[in-house]
Amino acid sequence: MKNFCFALLVSLSTTSFAASQIEIKNAVIRLPPPGSTTTAMFMDIMNNDKVERTLEKVSGAISDDIELHEMAMTEGRMTMRNVPKILLKKGEHTLLKPGGLHIMIFNLKRPLKENEAIDMKMDFDRQEHVTIKAIVKKDL
Ligand SMILES: [Cu+2]
Numbered sequence: 001m002k003n004f005c006f007a008l009l010v011s012l013s014t015t016s017f018a019a020s021q022i023e024i025k026n027a028v029i030r031l032p033p034p035g036s037t038t039t040a041m042f043m044d045i046m047n048n049d050k051v052e053r054t055l056e057k058v059s060g061a062i063s064d065d066i067e068l069h070e071m072a073m074t075e076g077r078m079t080m081r082n083v084p085k086i087l088l089k090k091g092e093h094t095l096l097k098p099g100g101l102h103i104m105i106f107n108l109k110r111p112l113k114e115n116e117a118i119d120m121k122m123d124f125d126r127q128e129h130v131t132i133k134a135i136v137k138k139d140l
Contacts, residue, residue: 021049022088022124027134029105030098031114039112040069041103041120041134042096047088055086055094057123058103065106071099080104088124098140112136 027043047053058066069080078099086101088094096102112118117133124130 022047022053022128022130024122024130024132027120027132028137028140029112029118029134030140031112031136031138032108034111037106037108039105039108040098040140041105042098042140043132043134045088045094045096047090047092047094049090052090053088054125055088055122056084056125058120059123060118060120062110062112062118063105063108067104067106069102069104071101085125114138 023046025044025046027041029041030039032039041058045055055068058068060066067082068084068086070083070086071078071080073079080102082104086094086096094101114136116136118136120132120134122130122132
């Protein structure tokens, strides 16, 4: 039993080492106004890897309709649009924030509550998947 536990510990620490190349902090979801089923998620993604990485997909039980978005100038107006992936430069923080890159959540399946923690799955290149908890916050 002792050996088994040791082996388990080693394999767990290997997994967390591999996942730690991408570090996600301050993941938050904006509390939508009552009746609204659309919102956005923001966070700080640090790429500690020696190469450029990409965020490819975000999913979660709260919605089947989640997109990666960027803000862009179109005919003199700031608009948002869907992008296939978000580039994460090596050794840099990529900030997803209001008015910039963000994760758009449409068709929420249930109302969110302030300060609740929502499990979200982030899919990166090289088949790397990270599950995070995003906190629902008012006034983002
Ligand atoms: Cu958007």
